[in-house]
Amino acid sequence: MAPNLDDANSVFEFVVKQGNGIKGLVDSGLSKVPGVYVQPPNERIDKENAIKLELPPIDLSKLDDEVGEQIVRAAETLGFFQVINHGVPLHLLESLKDTAHKFFSLPLERKAVYLPPVTPSPTVKYGTSYLPEKEKALGWKDYILMQYTDDDEALRYWPQEIREVLLEYLRSSIVLVKKLVQILLENLGAKRDDPMIDVLIGTKTVAMIFYPTCPNPDVTVGIGRHSDIGMLTVLLQDDVGGLYVKIEEAMDYEKKAEWIEIPPVPGALVINVADMLQVLSNGKYRSAEHAVRNTNTNSRVSVPIFTMPLETAKMAPLPQVVEKDGIARYKEFMFGDYMNNIYENALDGKRLLNFAKIG
Ligand SMILES: O=C(O)CCC(=O)C(=O)O
Numbered sequence: 001m002a003p004n005l006d007d008a009n010s011v012f013e014f015v016v017k018q019g020n021g022i023k024g025l026v027d028s029g030l031s032k033v034p035g036v037y038v039q040p041p042n043e044r045i046d047k048e049n050a051i052k053l054e055l056p057p058i059d060l061s062k063l064d065d066e067v068g069e070q071i072v073r074a075a076e077t078l079g080f081f082q083v084i085n086h087g088v089p090l091h092l093l094e095s096l097k098d099t100a101h102k103f104f105s106l107p108l109e110r111k112a113v114y115l116p117p118v119t120p121s122p123t124v125k126y127g128t129s130y131l132p133e134k135e136k137a138l139g140w141k142d143y144i145l146m147q148y149t150d151d152d153e154a155l156r157y158w159p160q161e162i163r164e165v166l167l168e169y170l171r172s173s174i175v176l177v178k179k180l181v182q183i184l185l186e187n188l189g190a191k192r193d194d195p196m197i198d199v200l201i202g203t204k205t206v207a208m209i210f211y212p213t214c215p216n217p218d219v220t221v222g223i224g225r226h227s228d229i230g231m232l233t234v235l236l237q238d239d240v241g242g243l244y245v246k247i248e249e250a251m252d253y254e255k256k257a258e259w260i261e262i263p264p265v266p267g268a269l270v271i272n273v274a275d276m277l278q279v280l281s282n283g284k285y286r287s288a289e290h291a292v293r294n295t296n297t298n299s300r301v302s303v304p305i306f307t308m309p310l311e312t313a314k315m316a317p318l319p320q321v322v323e324k325d326g327i328a329r330y331k332e333f334m335f336g337d338y339m340n341n342i343y344e345n346a347l348d349g350k351r352l353l354n355f356a357k358i359g
């Protein structure tokens, strides 16, 4: 039954508990944004206050020193860049986007089996918004999230409609992530073949995200501003656009605007530095706050892969960097503790990193 849009509990029950998602609400016919989705003004993404990223995508077909420098520079400044000739087949990118649309178009009962209380495996989770129980206003997005352990487990538990393409995407992206992390850590003085790298990217999570069209995207967010918690994120976005990175003073951009939009580039993947890479680099690489704005013309899909350290990995700035900098900007902690701390709080922008900051 369609919910009473003026009643927050009724909307919550329909969207979150029953698993209809924001897509279900939009499909039921919606002409205005329900109150629970209206963000406070300081959480909105003001399009008028945004510029477009002009940095051309980095061509990875020849990974020489010059390309390495481009990668390092991008990680140090914006913390976001796009790559082409990345080794992930272009036909796969297309089928990932199609598959995401198809998955979210499935009838409720095929998706609701992956809601946390009933999912056949804790590694698979279908949901909406970010942490609906803890947020002041909900995010205008639905998602299915899968943590990779091994192929057997994935083939047994991941939704049958999406598992093949996702596994192929993971396989080729991991090669890409490893190369990028090697370059970034080598630049900090680590050895390219240091076995630590496999521990640092040992946890891999893939998601398909659906952002339905929204009657008033000025007052909602698809996903509110946050930084990613792991090492490095690979993101496939479609041609709708809406991914914005928050500009900070130290970013070497003239502070004319509040946001930089990462425009869709056909065939490209977006790469961003996440919190642990910022910690390891003692703050040299930037885990930037970012957010997604909705549109009123199209529904948007994206397919991120989040690579993270193993839960038991000890995190701290690399000793080589601390020695050079003469100061450690973050204390040592266990990655699992950081993760738990984050899931206890709703999206909270860069304050997340305060967990480990010294001074
Ligand atoms: O959908 C996007 O473009 C970004 C998603 C994102 O930032 C995230 O899921 O962490």
Ligand SMILES: [Fe+2]
Pocket: 226, 227, 228, 290
């Ligand atoms: Fe993110």
